Amino acid sequence: MLRLDCLRAIYPELENCLVVTIMGATAAELHSLGHRPNFFYLQHAMGLASSTGLGLSLCLPDQKVVVFDGDGSLLMNLGSLSTMARYRPKNLVHVVFDNESLLSVGGFPTATSTGTDLEGIARAAGIPTVLTVRAVEDFRAAAKRALEGTQLTTIIAKVEARGPAGYVTDLSLVENRFQFRRYIQSLKRQ
Amino acid sequence: MPVSLTSSKVIFNALKQCDIRLLSALPETWLVHLIRMAEEDPEVTLVRLAKEEEGVGISAGAHFAGVKSAMLMQNHGFLASINGIVSFAHLYKIPLLMLISYRGTFGERDPWQTQGGNVTEALLRGMGIPYSFLDEIETVERRIRHAQTLAESSLQPVTLLLTRNLMWEE
Numbered sequence: 001m002l003r004l005d006c007l008r009a010i011y012p013e014l015e016n017c018l019v020v021t022i023m024g025a026t027a028a029e030l031h032s033l034g035h036r037p038n039f040f041y042l043q044h045a046m047g048l049a050s051s052t053g054l055g056l057s058l059c060l061p062d063q064k065v066v067v068f069d070g071d072g073s074l075l076m077n078l079g080s081l082s083t084m085a086r087y088r089p090k091n092l093v094h095v096v097f098d099n100e101s102l103l104s105v106g107g108f109p110t111a112t113s114t115g116t117d118l119e120g121i122a123r124a125a126g127i128p129t130v131l132t133v134r135a136v137e138d139f140r141a142a143a144k145r146a147l148e149g150t151q152l153t154t155i156i157a158k159v160e161a162r163g164p165a166g167y168v169t170d171l172s173l174v175e176n177r178f179q180f181r182r183y184i185q186s187l188k189r190q
Numbered sequence: 191m192p193v194s195l196t197s198s199k200v201i202f203n204a205l206k207q208c209d210i211r212l213l214s215a216l217p218e219t220w221l222v223h224l225i226r227m228a229e230e231d232p233e234v235t236l237v238r239l240a241k242e243e244e245g246v247g248i249s250a251g252a253h254f255a256g257v258k259s260a261m262l263m264q265n266h267g268f269l270a271s272i273n274g275i276v277s278f279a280h281l282y283k284i285p286l287l288m289l290i291s292y293r294g295t296f297g298e299r300d301p302w303q304t305q306g307g308n309v310t311e312a313l314l315r316g317m318g319i320p321y322s323f324l325d326e327i328e329t330v331e332r333r334i335r336h337a338q339t340l341a342e343s344s345l346q347p348v349t350l351l352l353t354r355n356l357m358w359e360e
Binding site: 018020040042043044045047048049050051052053054055056057058059060077079080082083086087173174177180181184185188 | 212235237238239240241243244245246247248249250251252253254255256257259273274277278281282283284
């Protein structure tokens with residue numbers, strides 16, 4: 001399963017969500033499918049995409065928030081699972097693309113390649129719904145169900161360690177950030 | 191416990207006066223009253239963290255959502271948050287009001303706090319983070335308001351160091 005195919009499969013459903021991605025391949029691939037003002041790419045600060053999603057979902061309880069996390073990023077901030085589980089916002093969907101690799105820096109294997117089980121960790125942290133998927137159709141179904149549901153969900157999507165040729169997009173980081181905030185403020189005025 | 195309840199109340203009320211509605215926190219002795227007040231106030235969302243750096247992401251999310259927030263932590267928590275501050279708050283121009291209890295300075299009895307006290311201000315200066323002190327009850331409200339104003343206008347982290355003089359009644 002390729003992460004790009006997963007993103008493509010769920011892309012239409014993201015139109016009305018607030019989306020936060022991690023840096024590198026995940027950001028570049030979502031951007032390549034077509035940037036939208038409701039997408040925020042956290043191009044550094046590894047580990048904090050899930051915390052950003054938590055802040056958004058707690059402050060905007062009527063708005064669906066999707067985080068596209070990765071195994072390397074989540075392993076840097078495993079405590080975030082316990083904090084998310086503690087407050088378990090109903091409007092937060094946490095997707096972890098697990099390619100068992102720090103792909104964006106050259107493909108070094110992470111601990112999920114040697115047996116660390118992110119589904120088990122997320123469940124034990126107290127995330128109410130946790131599942132692992134290995135096929136695009138299963139991913140799409142699981143993500144749709146989580147988006148339509150009312151329970152904090154972590155989806156571990158096992159994907160191949162393959163990504164785009166480059167990671168730099170034509171969207172400046174600061175432009176992205178202002179656009180994202182302006183989009184949210186415009187929703188509030190509606 | 192000689193943590194000043196009076197000072198904690200003044201700080202908490204000043205934060206609310208600035209429209210701060212989300213506080214992230216990791217407990218430390220000087221912050222116990224503040225955290226309890228945040229928990230008991232229905233107008234304030236308290237997010238208890240596992241590690242302080244999470245608070246940078248949570249505050250950024252709150253800022254995008256249009257909610258004013260602040261981080262409550264010890265200076266060792268600030269040390270644990272540095273990458274998040276640099277590679278999120280600085281990189282993306284996020285206003286971040288950080289209230290940091292300034293442990294490990296004159297009067298510190300706990301040996302384990304003393305190294306953090308040595309490096310806190312040097313790091314704040316090195317990182318280019320504007321900072322001031324909350325050290326007298328009379329100036330707390332004004333200084334919090336001014337710190338919040340600067341964070342919002344400059345879109346960057348701003349720090350207030352909570353001192354022993356204000357927080358500890360002994």
